[in-house]
Amino acid sequence: MSAVQEQLEIKFRLPDGSDIGPKKYTEATTVSTLKESILAGWPKELENGPRTINDLKLINAGKILENNKTLAECRSAICDLSGVTTMHVVVKPPSQDRGIEKDDGNNSKGNRCRCTIL
Numbered sequence: 001m002s003a004v005q006e007q008l009e010i011k012f013r014l015p016d017g018s019d020i021g022p023k024k025y026t027e028a029t030t031v032s033t034l035k036e037s038i039l040a041g042w043p044k045e046l047e048n049g050p051r052t053i054n055d056l057k058l059i060n061a062g063k064i065l066e067n068n069k070t071l072a073e074c075r076s077a078i079c080d081l082s083g084v085t086t087m088h089v090v091v092k093p094p095s096q097d098r099g100i101e102k103d104d105g106n107n108s109k110g111n112r113c114r115c116t117i118l
Contacts, residue, residue, distance in 0.1 A: 008071055009084045012038050012058075015091060016046060022084045027072035031058055031065045038089060050091050057090040 005028055011021035012034075020041040025034065035053035042049050050056050058065045065074050065087075 008075075010034070010071075011084055011086055012041075013086050013088045014043075014046070015089065018043065018046075019086075020089075025071060027070060027075070029071050030067065031069050031071075031074065032067040034058060034065075034071075034087070035067070048091065048093070055092045057092070059088040059090065060085065 005026040007024040009022045009024050011019045035056045
């Protein structure tokens with residue numbers, strides 16, 4: 001049995017079409033480690049960047065990768081066809097934090113919208 005793990009070359013395609021990488025990772029690397037690498041390499045000039053790894057989703061071969069899985073577990077046949085594997089990065093929109101701001105108790109009745117469906 002060989003102690004050397006295969007290295008996979010991966011680049012991450014960001015929502016604006018730019019890339020982070022390519023960089024080499026072992027098959028034992030977890031998806032959460034990949035997300036940490038994305039956070040560290042995230043371009044500062046891009047708006048609405050992720051704050052934590054929970055703000056990111058990685059997609060490879062049409063499947064969303066789970067944080068606790070390793071690259072070996074997530075690997076598809078597509079990874080074997082070319083030298084560099086591209087994974088797509090989806091960022092959770094920051095608008096989901098708005099629900100917290102609305103619970104301050106200072107809502108006035110003039111800011112409400114009401115619809116009646118007959």
